[in-house]
């Protein structure tokens with residue numbers, strides 16, 4: 571498996587990083603919050619393994635690559651700073667999140683505290699559990715800049731708060747919620763803390779101990795640059811030890827007698843037996859690739875490119891930038907006067923520029939509160955160039971009059 575050189579890491583050797591990314595030859599890819607371009611080591615890991623399955627058989631290929639596959643847990647553990655027994659791999663972030671959330675028990679009167687920018691899938695699950703159990707869902711107020719206000723959260727705490735579940739960086743903009751400050755409040759009050767790090771993974775450093783979360787979930791395909799159909803969950807070992815997954819199978823809870831099963835001692839109790847091994851190896855390669863570049867380097871470069879893009883958009887009169895908060899992540903959402911967002915996306919697409927559209931239904935509370943229309947979402951990554959940002963801004967300026 572090829573790795574980028576130490577020199578490339580130090581200086582963020584753009585030529586090398588782009589040579590490693592075949593998609594950069596074809597597209598100006600500013601859709602990394604949707605799915606990033608995979609680097610060659612990721613593609614090679616997936617394709618190589620799939621070929622091997624074809625050559626010698628699926629079970630046989632898994633046995634042959636067992637230590638590589640096991641290494642995925644080690645890579646993810648390094649990536650978020652936890653033990654390998656605290657990682658479960660999943661098909662996406664939603665499944666990881668659901669497996670954790672639906673394993674918690676709630677009683678009538680319990681309270682779930684969440685963020686205004688909570689991802690829709692999470693919020694819909696809150697609504698279902700509220701319907702089933704009588705739990706209440708409460709949105710933590712934001713400060714004047716739109717970021718979740720830790721002081722307001724602290725004032726909401728009482729002994730009925732069962733869960734704090736928030737999205738760190740939302741799907742519809744560059745806002746970064748104060749995840750570690752939330753963690754300190756959760757820890758101080760002994761409240762479970764579930765953090766959706768889907769848009770953070772691969773974009774900024776993650777340290778679950780510094781964050782103080784009990785559970786963290788993320789996807790592979792976004793800023794982490796892994797294949798589609800990958801995700802993972804971190805769960806603190808002390809919680810793993812006492813939680814029974816809502817659903818179990820013979821992998822997560824082996825059968826030990828006629829009327830008995832025993833839960834695995836690690837977070838893999840949330841997994842099932844059958845897995846797509848090829849994309850797991852791709853996930854491992856993507857994590858190793860990001861670690862090799864260094865998450866601080868990635869964050870810095872993302873910051874640079876996204877500031878340039880955001881400032882450029884702010885300078886175009888017919889454009890409204892909808893991001894809230896400060897500091898801001900590498901997701902910029904905007905609308906163009908007299909254009910609906912899907913037409914803007916199609917126009918850019920015709921010019922070889924990839925962006926996506928965030929509909930209001932992806933962040934229902936925020937979109938409803940701010941009366942947001944569908945917004946165009948541009949999300950540069952470290953491998954993008956300044957010239958690509960300029961080309962994007964030129965294209966927008968040419969339609970925004």
Ligand SMILES: Cc1ncc(COP(=O)(O)O)c(C=O)c1O
Nearest residue numbers: 662663664689740741768769789
């Ligand atoms: C903040 C956030 N959370 C969760 C998800 C869901 O991730 P997945 O599609 O991998 O299930 C997304 C996807 O866009 C997201 O942006």
